[in-house]
Amino acid sequence: MTRVHDMGGRFGDGPVVPDAEGAPVFATEWHGRALAVTLAAGALGQWNIDVSRHTRELLSPKDYMRFSYYEKWISGLADLLVQTGVLTREDFEAAGAGETHPLADKKLKAEAVAGALAKGGPADRPSDVPVSFETGQAVRTLQISGNRLVEGGHTRLPIYAAGAKGHILKLHGTHVLPDSSAHGLGEAPEPLYAVVFPASELWADPEHPGDEVVLDLWQSYLEAV
Amino acid sequence: MPHDHSDHPHALLPPDPALRVKALETILTRKGLIDPATLDEIIDIYQNKIGPQNGARVVAKAWSDPAFKARLLADATAVVADLGYFGRQGEHMVVVENTPEQHNMVVCTLCSCYPWPLLGIPPGWYKSDAYRARAVREPRKVLADFGVTLSDESSVRVWDSTAEVRYLILPMRPAGTEGLSEEELAELVTRDSMIGTGLPKVPS
Structure with a gap:
């Protein structure tokens, strides 16, 4: 049940190479363009953030590892446009020639950008799912990390934290469940918690006895201990 | 599917x-x-327009105004929205405070979640495989890559941003900054100090 993006705790990646505080936001011109095309296409409203994340995760491991960050974005976007029927393979081959698209009236206009970015897309929703855990309560994550609705589907419980025992730090409210939302199965909102784990629950050789890792986890990822 | x-x-x-x-x-x-x-x-x-200068203003205000800091730690989303910082990738904000006993760091091991309205677009290293892989398992060795050493007394709490909640670190106010204005304090707040991979500058 692994996918290449789920890399927390992995060995072998070498040093982190910091860049200067004042380094350019976009290292090259096309990085900014890749981000902007992705955001502008997202404004057409044909997918949500969970669908979009999952599409990047579906890049083959070989592509995911060799692509730079914004290459993943732009390749994910191309796949998403075809997967959602916004574009066809023929559109790619014809470089977009032909009639104006039926979704053209949803095009994000330059003067609407600041407002759209400022509005954002909150993920909290009312939910009928009762809150099962209280702050301080001991919980354990599912022993096997993986989407329970769709085999190989999107999930946000990293493998390194599967089967780990921690306790509830905070209830964030009720949020859209990515495992459902990424697959067109509805938003299925449920309680979302910050859960704190001792590093010794996660790693064979933690650096310090007091170290901890906090993850934001949905109620259905957790069971009472 | x-x-x-x-x-x-x-x-x-x-x-x-x-x-x-x-x-x-x-x-x-x-x-x-x-x-x-x-x-x-x-x-x-x-x-x-949107970058770490926004987060630096929030930190400087928290250093200067205890009542603001208390509200910020209790309900960051509403408090930073009042300052005009809301929107895409910052819809649900939590601010956590560094203390002499506990240092905090933020990562997203699954992708690159980051508080855009307060810090802008994440730097390249934040999105790198090395940071995503290592920050949760060996935070001190990662801090060493940034030239940061913690005291032996300090534990580390790493926040893995696995949902739509975004985290900002409130670093400790440096010594020798008594009497500085909010604007002067904001100049000391680095982007990395708000991610937890750096410390604020000390006044020269």
């Missing part, structure tokens, strides 16, 4: 990434789905 196939549509675009972006922009523009002026505006906003 997950489609695990080898004929991804992206393979129809030119392999060079700059050309691949250009091809996609051209197709979408010709179809009337995007406007190049809109792209310019998005780039301008994240290059020039």
Whole structure:
């Protein structure tokens, strides 16, 4: 049940190479363009953030590892446009020639950008799912990390934290469940918690006895201990 | 449904990434789905208007005003929204405070979640495989890559941003900053100090 993006705790990646505080936001011109095309296409409203994340995760491991960050974005976007029927393979081959698209009236206009970015897309929703855990309560994550609705589907419980025992730090409210939302199965909102784990629950050789890792986890990822 | 196939549509675009972006922009523009002026505006906003200077103002205010700090730690989303910092990738904000006993660090091991309205677009290292892989398992060794050493008494709490909640670190106010204005304090707050991989500057 692994996918290449789920890399927390992995060995072998070498040093982190910091860049200067004042380094350019976009290292090259096309990085900014890749981000902007992705955001502008997202404004057409044909997918949500969970669908979009999952599409990047579906890049083959070989592509995911060799692509730079914004290459993943732009390749994910191309796949998403075809997967959602916004574009066809023929559109790619014809470089977009032909009639104006039926979704053209949803095009994000330059003067609407600041407002759209400022509005954002909150993920909290009312939910009928009762809150099962209280702050301080001991919980354990599912022993096997993986989407329970769709085999190989999107999930946000990293493998390194599967089967780990921690306790509830905070209830964030009720949020859209990515495992459902990424697959067109509805938003299925449920309680979302910050859960704190001792590093010794996660790693064979933690650096310090007091170290901890906090993850934001949905109620259905957790069971009472 | 997950489609695990080898004929991804992206393979129809030119392999060079700059050309691949250009091809996609051209197709979408010709179809009337995007406007190049809109792209310019998005780039301008994240290059020039939304960046770590926003978060630095919040930190400096928290250092200067205990009542503000208490509200910020209790309900960051509403408090930073009052200062005008809300929106995409910052809809649900939590601020956590460093203390002599506990240092905090933020990562997203699954992708690159980051508080855009307060810090802008994440730097390259934050999105790198090395940071995503290592920050949760060996935070001190990662801090060493940034030239930061913690005291032996300090534990580390790493926040893995696995949902739509975004985290900002409130670093400790440096010694010798008594009497500085909020504007002067904001100058000491670095981007990395708000991610937890750096410390604020000390006044010269």
